[in-house]
Amino acid sequence: MKLFLYYIGKPRDAAANRIAADFVERSTHYASCEMREIRPERFDLWSRHASARKIFLDPAGREMDSPQFTALVGKAEMEGRDLVFLVGGAGGLPASWRDRADLLVSLSRLTFPHELARALLAEQIYRAFATLRGHPYPR
Numbered sequence: 731m732k733l734f735l736y737y738i739g740k741p742r743d744a745a746a747n748r749i750a751a752d753f754v755e756r757s758t759h760y761a762s763c764e765m766r767e768i769r770p771e772r773f774d775l776w777s778r779h780a781s782a783r784k785i786f787l788d789p790a791g792r793e794m795d796s797p798q799f800t801a802l803v804g805k806a807e808m809e810g811r812d813l814v815f816l817v818g819g820a821g822g823l824p825a826s827w828r829d830r831a832d833l834l835v836s837l838s839r840l841t842f843p844h845e846l847a848r849a850l851l852a853e854q855i856y857r858a859f860a861t862l863r864g865h866p867y868p869r
Contacts, residue, residue: 796858
């Protein structure tokens with residue numbers, strides 16, 4: 731299993747970027763993880779990750795608690811399926827991409843800057859891996 735956390739838009743908040751990068755680095759102890767900026771007009775997510783499950787953050791998406799999110803990661807891990815997460819930019823997700831996602835997930839009913847959303851998502855990914863391995867972090 732490989733995990734990809736993509737985001738649209740330039741990272742501007744250094745503190746939020748450090749938080750996200752720290753949690754992605756921690757997650758690499760459990761699986762191959764990559765985080766990077768993409769430009770939708772220059773990146774074909776579907777050909778690059780044809781068999782991966784594509785999960786996009788969207789305010790209208792399904793709200794999950796941490797145990798549900800952990801189950802999602804655990805299922806992908808059991809299936810050996812890659813996961814691709816996408817955080818939209820200031821304007822949200824590209825309309826043509828939103829409709830092609832395997833799952834839309836909302837972190838909250840609140841609106842967050844995309845950099846903070848990325849940090850929250852990276853933390854939940856690490857929390858899921860730590861929970862699945864019985865690590866004391868989630869307590």
